[in-house]
Amino acid sequence: MHDLDPHTQQINLWIALSGFEPTFSGTLGKVGYGCTVIEDEFYILDEEGEDVINPDLILSSESEEHALLIECKSLKINSDQIQRYLRVEGNESNIVLQGLINNISASDISAEVLLSSFDDLSGKDIPEEISIVHFRRDPGSGLSVWNLDENKIKEPSASAVFPINHHPNEPLPSGHYPFDIYESDKEAMVSAVFSSVISLAVQEGEIKLDDVLDRTHPYWDKIGDAKQKELSDRVERTFLELRKAGLDQYLKKIAGTNGKEWKVVSRTIQAVKDRTDFYIERTIAELPQARLDHDAWSANDTNDSDEDIGVAED
């Protein structure tokens, strides 16, 4: 069974909770919350000095003039980070003035920091000013999402949507933010790159790295520079490994049809289908461990560094 990393899964869950999700829960969306920012930072500057705040997401409600600054956590809590988050209170206008939210005025906005986790944060002595939402998965009872009593969400309409329960047989939404740079996301990443490459071969006839990136991850070029580079390196390396595993010959055949010769495409995609699991497993095996500070992902570190990434004949 292959799951996403808990951090990546949480990003997907918060997007789903603020959207249209009849098979999960769009309850925050129904009470007016929309997801406005993913993975960016803003500054707090006051008499105590300057701090950088980078929540994973901001959910905001125009009608309640309120923002939830959401940090998706594991069990590890950084006390410096908590101290920085406590400084949001009294400096909420910065969220608007620095352009993170534009549908609420700087003078009217209220905000709170919310930590979410698949791990139990209840014993971590987190100040009550910071809200905590716990995602708990149980093979028997499914996913339950609840707001800890000691760290209640302050805005009543958002607080009222919890708890949320999700049936155990039903998959959690994972298609919004398809993967991140974590080891557990590797299969999701390879699978997403693979389908992007086949899609481009059918539709475009040529495959450029930027197009693979655009088609593989909707957020890759809209988040911080460091993460962009990490994602780009991983996608490039994955594409290279898929080709090395033998996909190249089929990509060229599909690309040559311009999507108009179903008989040729059909024969070719049948051959790819028979080897899909092999390509995925082989590629995963060839990829480095997914450590954040690892430079092994660079496609230029492989023996094929001088090989053109595209299959197009220029």
Place this chain on the structure above:
Amino acid sequence: MLSAFNDRLQNNYSDLLEDTELSPGENMLKTAVVESNIPPLEVFEKEEVDRVREVDQNLHLFKWTTGNSGSDWFFLDTHDKRFWIFYSLSKSNFFGDAMREIVTSEGAGLDRLWLPRGQIERIGEMGAYEGVKISYGANDVFPEEFIKENLEFSDLNIDGSGSSSKNLYEILKQTEKLDPFLALSRIQIRREIDGDFVRERVTNEGMFTTRGGTNIRLHISTVEQIKEQYAQMLNAIESNHIIGATSREHGARPQGAPIIIKFSREVHDVEEFLSYIVNAKNPFRLWGHTRKISASAYKVDGVDMHNGDKIAIEMAPDWMRLYLYDGACGNTALRLFTNLQQYYDPAAELIYHNNNSHTR
């Protein structure tokens, strides 16, 4: 064009009324609505087209040569750039072959309409029923063993005609064990407005055969109305269900939500089910990598090989979440849904967001 079609319409009707067969060369008017993502003139560059006459900027007459059914003429109305309308007075086998060739030869550029059961029923409400056709074909997709374990019917074909066909359809729908297998593939109606009438046969692929009438404008209005209903559905899907992210001054804003296909009967073995759907074969033409993501749920990262759209599917025993990614066409969702109705579960529902209401 309208005058010629009108004469044919009236002649067809009197022939059918008096002789129950058409005079030689008096083929019925046939019409097809096609969803387009290419500039109108591109189709005229095909080698199968040997003559083109421009009637006006958005109306052309052209001759198409098929592989096996000879040549004949079409009028092509491209006033609506997204939905083109092809008209022809050709024989039905030529028309069917030519339309299939026109649509498939353009790869991702052209597609037929994919009218789900609910849409065909709405067409039925436009007039009085004169016929219904049920074509359920699980045995075209699933092996005998799967059908034996999961379905009461391997196939079901019912062709009812006449004014009692509405009663027939209603009785079939009220039959608990039959209703989930009523894959409505065609309907015939008689539509009357202001003393004029038209008799239409409409398939779930957006193909019309006009079996007679008194005023061609009533046919045109029928086609336009069905086209408009379909366009609204497609527009709602494309406005609300294309997954992506919009750049902002800081970060990005998520866009779109998955579309839901809710089954009327539980899929006992999701992995096996997907192996027949995501196998790169007709009729679904879906390719992808399937992986288990929870005890009985699976995820597919794949491609709709009809047009190359990248998709993802998350499937539980009761439903399927379909993610269409940036650049995808809404017709991809309607094609998958209509095919699932035709070959597995005609009572399945499509749940999508339609501005402030959720439509099934």
